[in-house]
Structures are given as structure tokens and as C-alpha cells.
Amino acid sequence: MIEVKHLTKRYGDKQAVNDISFKVEKGEILGFLGPNGAGKSTTMNMLTGYISSTSGQILINGVDILEDPIKAKSNIGYLPEIPPLYMDMTVDAYLSFMFDLKKCKLPRKAHLKDVCDLCKISAVRGRVIRNLSKGYKQRVGLAQALINNPPVLILDEPTVGLDPNQIIEIRSLIKKLGKSHTVILSSHILPEIQAVCDKIIIINKGVVAADGTADEIARNITNEHKMTLRIEGSTHTAADKKEIADAIKAIDGVKYVRADMEREKGIYDYDVEADEKTDVRRAINKLCADKGWNILMLQLSDLTLEDIFLKITMGDNVRKDGTVREEDPKAKPNINFSVKDGELVASVGDDQEEAASSDDNDKNGGEE
Amino acid sequence: MGAIYRREMSAFFISGIAYVFLAVFFLLSGIFFYNGVISAGTTETSAMFSSMFIIVLFLIPILTMKLMSEEKKNRTDQGLLTAPVGLWSIVLGKYFAALTLFIIAESVVFIYSIILGYLGNIVWSTLLGNYFAMLFLGAAFIAVGLFISSLTENQMASAVASMLALFVLYLFDSLAARVSNEHIQKLMTSLSFYSRYIEFTQGVFNLSSVLFFLSTAFIFNFLTVRVLDKRRWG
Numbered sequence: 209m210i211e212v213k214h215l216t217k218r219y220g221d222k223q224a225v226n227d228i229s230f231k232v233e234k235g236e237i238l239g240f241l242g243p244n245g246a247g248k249s250t251t252m253n254m255l256t257g258y259i260s261s262t263s264g265q266i267l268i269n270g271v272d273i274l275e276d277p278i279k280a281k282s283n284i285g286y287l288p289e290i291p292p293l294y295m296d297m298t299v300d301a302y303l304s305f306m307f308d309l310k311k312c313k314l315p316r317k318a319h320l321k322d323v324c325d326l327c328k329i330s331a332v333r334g335r336v337i338r339n340l341s342k343g344y345k346q347r348v349g350l351a352q353a354l355i356n357n358p359p360v361l362i363l364d365e366p367t368v369g370l371d372p373n374q375i376i377e378i379r380s381l382i383k384k385l386g387k388s389h390t391v392i393l394s395s396h397i398l399p400e401i402q403a404v405c406d407k408i409i410i411i412n413k414g415v416v417a418a419d420g421t422a423d424e425i426a427r428n429i430t431n432e433h434k435m436t437l438r439i440e441g442s443t444h445t446a447a448d449k450k451e452i453a454d455a456i457k458a459i460d461g462v463k464y465v466r467a468d469m470e471r472e473k474g475i476y477d478y479d480v481e482a483d484e485k486t487d488v489r490r491a492i493n494k495l496c497a498d499k500g501w502n503i504l505m506l507q508l509s510d511l512t513l514e515d516i517f518l519k520i521t522m523g524d525n526v527r528k529d530g531t532v533r534e535e536d537p538k539a540k541p542n543i544n545f546s547v548k549d550g551e552l553v554a555s556v557g558d559d560q561e562e563a564a565s566s567d568d569n570d571k572n573g574g575e576e
Numbered sequence: 577m578g579a580i581y582r583r584e585m586s587a588f589f590i591s592g593i594a595y596v597f598l599a600v601f602f603l604l605s606g607i608f609f610y611n612g613v614i615s616a617g618t619t620e621t622s623a624m625f626s627s628m629f630i631i632v633l634f635l636i637p638i639l640t641m642k643l644m645s646e647e648k649k650n651r652t653d654q655g656l657l658t659a660p661v662g663l664w665s666i667v668l669g670k671y672f673a674a675l676t677l678f679i680i681a682e683s684v685v686f687i688y689s690i691i692l693g694y695l696g697n698i699v700w701s702t703l704l705g706n707y708f709a710m711l712f713l714g715a716a717f718i719a720v721g722l723f724i725s726s727l728t729e730n731q732m733a734s735a736v737a738s739m740l741a742l743f744v745l746y747l748f749d750s751l752a753a754r755v756s757n758e759h760i761q762k763l764m765t766s767l768s769f770y771s772r773y774i775e776f777t778q779g780v781f782n783l784s785s786v787l788f789f790l791s792t793a794f795i796f797n798f799l800t801v802r803v804l805d806k807r808r809w810g
Binding site for chain 2: 253256257258259260278279281282284286288290292293294295296297301305306308309310311352
């Protein structure tokens with residue numbers, strides 16, 4: 209449906225997009241993820257024929273965008289970063305104009321009504337676009353992209369400026385559209401991409417840093433086995449902490465151990481990192497059995513998409529040896545994602561706060 | 577092209593530019609009509625038309641100033657350039673919208689001709705000749721204004737630059753007189769809009785001048801298309 213081969217864009221000396229290739233099939237939703245200025249919008253502008261590529265090829269439905277731009281463009285609905293709205297027109301007049309501009313052959317009245325219903329802008333059809341809120345403007349922009357039912361939808365940050373309810377609505381709309389259309393969607397918001405997209409491309413400084421499904425990306429990039437353990441020592445004191453940490457560190461294959469917060473009274477959590485070849489879980493279990501310690505929890509924490517994103521976009525050495533985390537536990541935003549059984553699980557949480565509150569509970573318990 | 581033409585026409589009226597343009601045009605041409613024709617006690621309209629050159633020169637930039645610059649500034653050009661329409665359709669849609677408004681404005685001379693009809697016999701050949709001369713002049717000027725509008729994002733800059741450009745074209749004759757080199761002088765006179773236009777008002781229907789105005793219109797529209805095309809490759 210969309211095929212991009214070795215796409216490159218240079219502005220003078222600046223390499224905005226460098227050798228990007230990917231393929232999206234019908235009924236797939238592809239997410240473009242990257243920090244601001246990574247080349248997301250540039251790529252999308254090239255896909256839609258707004259700007260040309262320095263080299264490379266873009267095929268929309270098998271049509272080269274530079275060879276037959278009009279035919280290729282007629283297959284695309286595009287919502288740019290800033291919706292191309294004429295502020296002095298009413299929503300109806302504007303959509304009618306886009307209907308004519310796209311040479312749409314569908315019955316005008318019914319089609320515009322469908323599009324407006326889909327984007328939930330039927331209530332504002334008579335209003336001048338200038339007076340609409342940002343959220344409504346964004347949705348008018350989306351409606352404009354949907355006119356003429358293009359098989360390919362390219363949406364550049366479609367949920368910017370919407371409130372949480374609207375974001376959920378638009379996301380479910382995009383998911384619905386994704387069943388019958390080919391959708392490319394860009395964002396710098398991780399949860400959005402994860403919630404909506406089948407495939408993800410992480411792009412940084414104009415190059416593809418990772419691509420695949422969220423799971424695939426996580427699997428390919430993870431080269432360390434990390435887990436969190438909660439082990440109950442024999443004495444329930446801080447002395448346990450050191451002893452246990454040292455003992456785990458002595459296990460073959462363990463690269464790094466760090467004793468974490470006191471989660472329950474006298475019981476600590478340990479972040480353990482092993483090299484990818486050895487599975488150290490059994491060895492740890494055996495160690496604890498021998499020493500008479502109890503494992504209260506063992507949780508594998510593979511790199512989350514968030515970790516990967518930060519790792520890719522902030523330089524490669526981040527977190528490789530855990531240094532960043534040790535120096536600055538706040539380096540990571542508080543929304544955590546983890547891949548569990550092929551499903552992405554999101555949780556908002558602050559390790560420090562959680563620990564503090566559990567401490568409080570413990571103290572209260574002590575007083576009673 | 578039709579969609580863009582219709583949108584530009586309605587935008588002219590929504591933004592009020594059409595009303596300002598028409599009002600000023602009607603007022604000034606009315607003054608020239610009264611002064612040059614009615615007061616002079618003649619039905620000969622050439623004097624009025626020759627004075628109108630300068631009005632056309634200053635009013636056309638107002639018509640063309642935002643045609644391209646606003647699109648770029650508000651990023652609405654992204655909607656146009658990613659729609660399945662060619663660059664020529666975009667440019668010509670806007671061009672003909674401005675030209676239509678100009679034709680509406682200058683057609684006021686037919687109202688003057690009704691008034692003249694009461695007062696005496698109208699010389700229809702000069703009136704129509706002048707009408708078409710002005711049409712060709714406007715066609716060329718609008719293309720120049722549209723081209724300049726495509727070069728900037730600021731509509732005021734576009735208007736001022738267009739006025740300046742048209743004014744320099746107007747001054748070509750007097751500049752040519754100061755040039756000593758015969759060839760350059762000849763070239764400059766042949767590029768003069770004013771002398772070609774005045775020739776019409778004197779009753780000479782010169783086909784080469786018609787071609788000159790029409791090819792100027794074509795060349796500047798072509799340049800506008802090139803500007804849009806080049807922006808993609810920038």
C-alpha cells in the first residue's frame with residue numbers, strides 16, 4: 209500500500225531524513241515515534257508530496273509520488289501538523305471546498321454528513337473556523353483528510369490540543385479507520401502510539417532507530433536480562449541487604465545488583481541485571497533456599513518501550529551499565545510501561561512515593 | 577481549478593477586499609469620468625481611460641497581495657499542494673478569481689456609457705477598444721502581483737513590492753529616454769506597459785501589444801508555478 213525505499217532529504221548540509229525504508233500494508237496502522245525535530249514531519253511531507261525527496265522512492269498504491277503526483281495524492285488523506293484551515297470560512301464551506309478540491313465523486317451531502325458525524329463536528333458545521341476551539345479545529349482538519357475516503361491516511365500528531373476525552377475518541381476513531389485504511393500516524397507521545405499502532409518506527413535524527421511491533425522492538429533491543437526481586441533475609445535488618453546483594457552478585461552471569469527501597473519492614477527489593485545468555489533465576493532460587501531466605505517476588509523487567517525510546521534518543525550509553533539510574537532515579541518519567549504476555553501494560557507510579565507511603569503504613573501498624 | 581476559483585471569489589468578499597477594491601475603483605473612475613468626460617462636454621472616453629492606468633497600477637496589488645502569501649503564512653498551502661490538483665490549477669484558479677473581480681470593476685464603464693448615451697452619441701469603437709486594452713493591462717498586472725505574492729509570507733510586503741514593481745514598469749518610458757545606448761533604449765521602450773496602453777487609448781488597436789500583455793500574463797503565471805514547484809525542492 210505504502211512503500212518507502214531509501215528515502216533521504218537534505219536541506220543544504222543538514223540531513224533531515226537519512227535513508228528511511230519501510231512498508232505498510234492495507235489495514236495496518238504504522239506509528240512514527242520520535243522526539244521533536246527527528247524528521248517525522250519531513251517524512252510525512254514527503255509521503256504526501258508536499259516536499260520532494262532528495263533521493264529515494266515513495267510508492268502509494270504502487271504509484272510513484274513524484275512520477276504521477278496527482279494520482280498518488282488522490283489516494284491520500286493528509287492531516288498536517290498545523291491543519292490547513294481557512295480561518296474565515298465556515299466548517300461547511302471549508303469541507304465543501306475540500307470536497308471539490310479533491311474532485312470527490314461521492315454524493316456531497318451524505319458524504320459530508322458522514323465525515324462530520326465520524327469526527328463529531330456536526331454541531332459546529334455552521335460556525336466560522338476562526339472561532340472554534342483548538343480541539344474542534346483539529347477535528348475539522350481530520351474531517352478534511354477523510355473526505356473522498358482515501359485508502360491511505362497520513363496523520364501528523366492528530367491528537368495535539370485535544371482534551372483527554374477527545375484523545376480517547378480520536379484514538380478509537382483511528383483504530384476503526386485502521387481496519388479499512390492504511391494509516392500512518394506520528395507522535396512523540398508513547399502511550400498514543402502504543403494504544404493505536406500495529407507497527408512502530410522509532411526515528412531519531414533522521415534515521416530509523418528501531419522498527420517492528422512494540423514486542424519485537426523490545427525483544428530486539430533488550431540485551432540485558434533485568435529483574436526485580438524481593439527477598440526476605442533472616443535478620444530483617446539492613447545487614448541483610450548487603451549480604452544478600454553480595455551473594456547474588458557472586459552468582460555466575462550476574463552483571464549488576466542494586467539493593468532498592470525497603471518495601472516491607474526489613475525486606476528489600478533488589479534490581480538484578482544478568483547478561484542475556486544465562487538465566488539466573490534458578491541460581492538465585494537455589495541460593496536463597498540454601499541460605500534460608502525467602503523470595504517474596506520475582507518480576508522480570510525487560511526494557512520497556514519508554515526505556516528504549518530514551519535509550520535511542522538520548523544516546524546509547526544511557527542505562528547500559530545502570531549509571532544514569534543510580535545517579536538520577538528521576539531521569540525516567542513516571543509513566544511506566546511493561547510488556548507482559550505480549551500485552552503492553554501501563555502504570556503511572558512513582559517509586560519513591562510508593563515506598564514512602566508503604567513506610568508510613570508500616571509505622572502506623574507499629575504504633576497500633 | 578474551479579474549487580480554488582470559487583473559494584478565492586468568496587474569500588475576496590468575506591475578507592472585504594472586494595468591497596474596498598470596487599469602492600475605490602468606482603470612486604476614482606467616477607471622478608475621472610466626471611472630470612475628463614462630462615465636464616469637458618465630450619463623449620470621447622480616451623482621456624478617462626488614460627488616467628485610469630495609474631489607478632489600476634495601485635489597486636491591483638491590493639487584489640493580489642494575499643492570494644499566495646496568506647496560504648503560505650497560514651500553512652493552508654499544505655492542503656492545496658497535497659490535494660490531487662496540479663500547480664497550474666492552483667495558480668490559474670487564483671489568477672482568474674482576481675481577474676474576474678477586475679473585470680467586474682472595469683465594467684463600470686458600461687454604466688458610464690448609458691449616461692453618455694443620454695447626452696450624445698457614444699464612440700463605441702474607442703470605448704470597447706479601451707475596455708479591452710484595460711482588460712489586457714489588468715491581466716498582465718495581476719500576473720505580476722500574483723507572482724510577487726508567491727515570493728513572500730507577508731501580505732503588506734507583497735502589496736508594497738507589487739506597487740513598486742508596477743510603478744517601475746510604468747516609469748520605463750521616462751527611464752528609456754535617459755539611456756544613451758540605442759539598443760537598450762529600444763528594448764526598454766518595447767517593454768513599456770504605459771506607451772502600449774496609451775496607444776490603445778488613442779484608438780490604435782495593436783495586435784503585438786495584445787500579445788505583449790497576454791504573454792506577460794503567461795510568463796508571470798509560469799514563474800508563480802515555478803516558485804511553488806521550487807519550494808517543494810528547497
